[in-house]
Amino acid sequence: MKSIVPVLSGAVLLAMALAFGQVQTKLTVEPDPSFAEDAPANHRHPGLDTDVYLYINHWRNSAPYEGHGGFIERDILTPGDPLAPPRRGAVLKYIKAYKRAALEPRCNTQPFKSADEQVFFYVYGGSGRVEAAGKSAEIGDGTAVFIPAGVEFRVLNPTDRFLETIMVVEGITAGFVPNRIISVGDYHNSVPNIGMHWAHIGRGFGWDTPPKFANPVGFAIVSIDKFDIAQPHVHGPGCEEIWCQLKGTSLLLFGNRLFHQEPGEAFLIPPNRKVPHSSINATDEPMLWLYMGNRHDQIK
Secondary structure, eight states: OEEEEEOOOOOOOOOOOTTSOOOOOOOSSOOSSOSOTTOGGGSOOTTTSOOGGGGEEEGGGSOOEEETTTEEEEEEEEESOTTSOSSTTEEESSOSEEEEEEEOTTEEOOOBOOSSEEEEEEEEEOEEEEEETTEEEEEETTEEEEEOTTOOEEEEEOSSSOEEEEEEEEEOOTTOOOOSSOEEEEGGGSOOEEEETTTEEEEOOOOSSOOOOSSSEEEEEEEOOTTEEOOOBOOOTTEEEEEEEEESOEEEEETTEEEEEOTTEEEEOOTTSOOOEEEEEOSSSOOEEEEEEEEGGGOO
8 A cells, every 4th residue: 555645635425325325315514524615624734634544454464364264364454443543454343353364275164153253255366165054155256255143154265276355254242133044145246336426336245145234234346437536525423434445456535645555455434524535546447346334323
């Protein structure tokens, strides 16, 4: 991840829906910061600006360790304080882990289950198979899998290349009743939702069984056409929104900075309504992100 230059941008707050693509309410008052010429956002405030470097991280920056029956896991974002991260990437409030998890060629995981956590993983490289509770499914680039708490599973990689995934882990609370079978989906089979935040083209996963999360969370795959820019906007308390680059190297407007975002790198938007974010495809190559919206601010 490279910072290019400080930049100045306004933002318009527009809530992103749980499943990506549902506008919640019509804004009647333009929020601050805004595109107005005299808006406070048109001036930098070095003593007040959020240190956005703490909110973006690549899995290469973390040491590998074994988890979930034999995956090689490397943290991207970890639990911490999203308003005052104690270290880089320590920004998660509602979920337990956000990481890269890979399985070596010609290897299988050991059967694994957890009574108090659920696992979502998205395959962005390689192929293999997942087995759980009498169900077996082939998985490959574009596949998402959800493992409920208490369900034993294993993943098999019979190929000569790494099986690479982005893994998200959430804890469950007392009284939560999880599903009893896994959910499998593929974004290639879903209808696109076009035009959210100007340029986002979002696709769900068309799950065979709807997953039951303990959090108000949704996932989608998002693309942006060549030479296009998404609407800069901010988020507030209760929003745990994460974007992980999957393909291409984009430009990322993040607060008062402009970054190159590379595949395997993810950022969380600070929930303080002060940091606009906007992904920009300044190339003629495909761009792809994994979007996660954990919207506690939208619980009614």
